[in-house]
Amino acid sequence: MNSISVRALLVRGMLAGLAAGLVALVVAYLLGEPRVDSAISYEDGHSHEHGAELVSRTMQSTAGLATGVLIYGVALGGIAALAVCVALGRIGRFGPRATAALVSLGALVAVYLVPFFKYPANPPSVGDPETIGKRTTLYFLMVVLSVLLAVGAVILGKRLAPRLGNWNATVAASVAFIAAVGLAYAFLPSVNEVPADFPATLLWQFRLAALTIQAALWGSFGLLFGHFAERLLSPRPIAVETAAHASAADDTTGTRASAPAAR
Known part of the structure; x- marks a missing residue:
């Protein structure tokens, strides 16, 4: 694979990571933030020490969340795009779309699931x-x-x-x-x-939301980047089909034009 293709895939990977970050942001806002608020309420009810709040909770759950998730998506999108460049043609006879899907699945397992099962995500108050x-x-x-x-x-x-x-x-x-x-x-x-009196249901919901966010991020990235990579690296079927139609049209025109001369 030449450097131009690698650069083009890197750009597309970062764009796909940005789009996947948007999907993950929506999931995080809808599923994760309510659990974070509940955990903070639990902490406020069990702690009498309240330090100065440098960043408001509203800012954390909106602009702060969006900035973190989108930067995370773009960075991982670029890294995953380079991983696809390395894996393409080396892990089997898979096309760009299938390779992108396999790399995304492998990244979800290796980067998140395996560490998660040893050290699962906890709410802020834990x-x-x-x-x-x-x-x-x-x-x-x-x-x-x-x-x-x-x-x-x-x-x-x-x-x-x-x-x-x-x-x-x-x-x-x-x-x-x-x-x-x-x-x-x-x-x-x-x-x-985890405190003994921490609500087990809230802990389970928070961890499930964290898993869902990562699954949404990597799943949407795999689908989007696979589509981008397929269009970039395998455009030949469309080109061949177009050329075939054009050739057939030229042959038909030529036959019609030569028919009067033969008469």
Whole structure:
């Protein structure tokens, strides 16, 4: 793939990430923000210490949320577009649309789901402020491990495919990935700072909303970027069809024009 195509895919990936960010923003505003408000109400009712509010809650839930989600979408869209450039033609005989869908699914699993099951998202009122550095470090360590293990699983599957076949190689690589993730889960320390009296329903709804936001982001990105990549890299069927119609029209015109001369 030449540099022009990579640059064009990068731009389209960032645009698709922006559009996916808009979808995720709507989901976050409708599903996530009400749970955040409920968690803050719980914190206000159980804490007598109220510091100065540097940014109002209204600003956080509107402009702040939009800025964070959209920048996140654009950044991940660009990174995912580069990942599609690398994966295209190297993970199987998949076209741009299918490759984009597979990369998006893999990113959802490796970047979010695997770390989430070890260190699930918590509302703002959950967690000790003194351990936020430790919790952040553990979470990002799990993200890095998950991504590296996913890449290793893909490489393993490619190397096993000539001997085992595509299906068996995929199953073997998946089992190896799950086993390695299980070991990471076992060796990394757990974090459980949810207060005993915190509403279980609210915690479940918040985590489900967080999952839905990520699924909306990566799902919409995969569909949009797959469409953009397909149009950029595989425009030939439309061009060939147009040329065929034009050639047929020229042949018909030529035949009609030569008919009087033959008479």
